[in-house]
Amino acid sequence: MPPVFVPCGMESDVRLFWLTALAMAAFAANSVLNRMAVTQAAMDPVDFAVLRLLAGAAALALLVVWRRGAIWAGWSGRGAGVFGLLLYLFGFSLAYVDLAAGIGALILFGMVQITMFAGAVMAREDVPLTRWLGAGLAFAGLVWLVSPAGQAVALAPAAMMAAAGVGWGIYSLAGRCARDPLAATAANFCLAVPVVLAVALWRFDLAALTGFGVGLAVISGAVTSGLGYALWYSVVPRLGAARAGVAQLSVPILAALAGAVWLGEPLGWRFMIAAGVVLGGVGLASLARSSRR
Numbered sequence: 001m002p003p004v005f006v007p008c009g010m011e012s013d014v015r016l017f018w019l020t021a022l023a024m025a026a027f028a029a030n031s032v033l034n035r036m037a038v039t040q041a042a043m044d045p046v047d048f049a050v051l052r053l054l055a056g057a058a059a060l061a062l063l064v065v066w067r068r069g070a071i072w073a074g075w076s077g078r079g080a081g082v083f084g085l086l087l088y089l090f091g092f093s094l095a096y097v098d099l100a101a102g103i104g105a106l107i108l109f110g111m112v113q114i115t116m117f118a119g120a121v122m123a124r125e126d127v128p129l130t131r132w133l134g135a136g137l138a139f140a141g142l143v144w145l146v147s148p149a150g151q152a153v154a155l156a157p158a159a160m161m162a163a164a165g166v167g168w169g170i171y172s173l174a175g176r177c178a179r180d181p182l183a184a185t186a187a188n189f190c191l192a193v194p195v196v197l198a199v200a201l202w203r204f205d206l207a208a209l210t211g212f213g214v215g216l217a218v219i220s221g222a223v224t225s226g227l228g229y230a231l232w233y234s235v236v237p238r239l240g241a242a243r244a245g246v247a248q249l250s251v252p253i254l255a256a257l258a259g260a261v262w263l264g265e266p267l268g269w270r271f272m273i274a275a276g277v278v279l280g281g282v283g284l285a286s287l288a289r290s291s292r293r
Contacts, residue, residue: 019235020247026228028254031096031105032262033220038097039263041213044205045093048217050196053089055221057193060186060230067182080174081188086195087167095161098154105252106142107161108168113139115169116245125240134285138249141277145252145270171229172236172244181233189226246285253278 037043095104113135120127175184236244253275259265 016235016238019231020239023228023232023235024247024251024254026224026231027248027251028258029224030092030220030228031251031255032258033216033224034093034096035259036263037213037216037220038093041210041216042208043210043213043217044208045097046090046199047204047209048213048220049089049093050200050204051214051217052093052221052225053085053189053192053196055218056226056229057186057189057221059222059226060182060189064183064186078187078191080170081184082191082195084167084169084171084174085188086192088164088171089167090199091160091162091164091167095157095164097157099157099161104157104161105255106145107158108165109142109249109252110139111162111165112169112172112248113245115166116172116248119169119173120240120245131243131246131285134281134283135246135249136281137284138246138278138281141274141281142249142252144277145274168248169245172232172248175233175236177237182230185226185230185233188229243285246282250279250282 034045034048037048038045092108095107099107117127117135171188175181239247256265256267256271256275260267
């Protein structure tokens, strides 16, 4: 059988797609791990955020040292990266205590999309019409899936999740300038350690910790956050701010699927239709190419 010819550009696009999908899976896993920790393990959300960041910082620092590459990634993007990371981590954990998962996902990734599209416009990045249409389709699918249906949404948790979305959008935008994604992610996590240690001294409850809760926080910090964010930093420059923002709209769908498997959350026909709409919009926006290179 003759070898199958795959154009270089297509091969690169396929690899970028799978790397992006892996990063999105890590983000969805964080939602499930966080919800599991604050519900099944009855863990304090601030304690979870503190342990999550410390575990991520330790894992990333060890990886950078083991690789024997650049230990310090430089100061470019560090301020925005650390600020966005802290805003996301604490807002995310606190909001999921009193906010429904679906509504929280809508607020979080809706704000991520708005923040990253704003960053793309401010950076004068070319955003094709097809990408705008794909973003609108994906966002409409999420709105239909998690619409409150007349239920009141608590203001404080909603505001915290909105802040978390802005924080993650800022963190992703800062990653566009990273020359060494692993070193940049490690630097962000390590520079945030003094802040979380100060928070821990203020309100960390060591006596309330359980092995199950600590294990969930460590996995979330070292694997799905630390390694997942390093991977995300490596693909964001190739995606661009607008396309990266749209891609993250798939995370609530993935989180809902994982929640059904691990947390027993029911899925119905409404979810299946919305999933098709969201993923279709993500695909449409991801395939759109800028006219200016």
